[in-house]
Amino acid sequence: xxxxxxxxxxxxxxGCQRCPRLRRYCRQVARTKVLRFRREEYWGRPVPGFGDPExxxxxxxxxPAAHGANRTGRVFTGDSSGDWLYQALHRYRFANQPTSxxxxxxxxxxxxxxxxxxxxxxxxxxxLPAELDRCREYLSAEIGLLTEVRVVVVLGRIGHEAFLRAxxxxxxxxxxxxxxxxxxxxxxxxxxxxxxxxHPSRQNTNTGRLTRTMWHRVFARARDCLTPHDPNPAVY
Numbered sequence: 001x002x003x004x005x006x007x008x009x010x011x012x013x014x015g016c017q018r019c020p021r022l023r024r025y026c027r028q029v030a031r032t033k034v035l036r037f038r039r040e041e042y043w044g045r046p047v048p049g050f051g052d053p054e055x056x057x058x059x060x061x062x063x064p065a066a067h068g069a070n071r072t073g074r075v076f077t078g079d080s081s082g083d084w085l086y087q088a089l090h091r092y093r094f095a096n097q098p099t100s101x102x103x104x105x106x107x108x109x110x111x112x113x114x115x116x117x118x119x120x121x122x123x124x125x126x127x128l129p130a131e132l133d134r135c136r137e138y139l140s141a142e143i144g145l146l147t148e149v150r151v152v153v154v155l156g157r158i159g160h161e162a163f164l165r166a167x168x169x170x171x172x173x174x175x176x177x178x179x180x181x182x183x184x185x186x187x188x189x190x191x192x193x194x195x196x197x198x199h200p201s202r203q204n205t206n207t208g209r210l211t212r213t214m215w216h217r218v219f220a221r222a223r224d225c226l227t228p229h230d231p232n233p234a235v236y
Contacts, residue, residue, distance in 0.1 A: 003141045010048035013119050018134040022120035022127070029066045029121065043073035049115030049142050050075050056111050056150045056226050057094060059085070060139070060159040062199060063118030063127055070121035072102045075114050084200035085114070088215060092223040111226070113149075115142055117162030125201075132162060139166035150192060151222045154180075156199030163194070182214060185221075193225055 003009045017023055030044030047069045061081075064070045068079030076082035077100040086107065090098035094112035099105070118127040118135050127135075143149070143166055154160040160180045164170040169188065171177045178186035178194055186194040197210075197218045204210040 009141045013048040042071045046119035051109035051113030055113040058149045058152045059114045061116040061155045064121040066121040081200045088219045092219045
């Protein structure tokens with residue numbers, strides 16, 4: 001399907017019913033909630049991308065968290081991963097504030113668009129390959145419409161693979177694909193730069209596999225790639 005705008009992609013995502021397992025799970029979570037959010041109304045629907053349609057930086061994550069984006073309706077919002085992401089985006093001048101709590105919190109992204117491989121919260125944070133396949137059309141559409149993107153930061157191996165497949169850059173020969181590893185970069189022939197990062201999940205941040213310093217270096221690098229002659233260079 002052809003989408004004429006980012007808004008049209010977002011509308012299609014919100015109304016998507018392609019994966020019955022995921023839709024059942026998201027609705028169930030929205031009904032039962034958790035104690036700390038019992039008074040809130042959950043979003044409970046697929047979550048679209050968010051940000052500047054003229055962005056030069058694209059960030060690709062995994063999928064909404066059950067009590068994060070599935071609750072708030074905004075990607076990477078309402079959980080610890082989102083806290084890490086938007087704090088870094090603010091630090092490196094891609095966001096007007098360091099926090100993201102909900103759709104009406106005043107957050108604005110500048111020169112950055114944040115999206116994900118999957119749009120529904122999956123049980124145990126593990127979408128099935130077939131579910132990611134069904135979602136790929138939306139990521140492909142966003143990539144096609146975000147014509148100014150020059151740097152892509154992928155979070156986690158699934159985000160890495162999802163971007164390569166959705167952008168048409170997936171090579172069937174494994175040794176010819178860009179390698180995934182924290183801080184690993186790949187410059188494509190057309191000038192697009194791919195920067196890989198570990199995902200800021202609690203599993204990575206609580207164990208020290210991903211530290212703040214490691215995380216900040218990724219976004220400092222993205223900023224420096226986009227503004228190589230900036231008189232106020234990013235602070236590592």
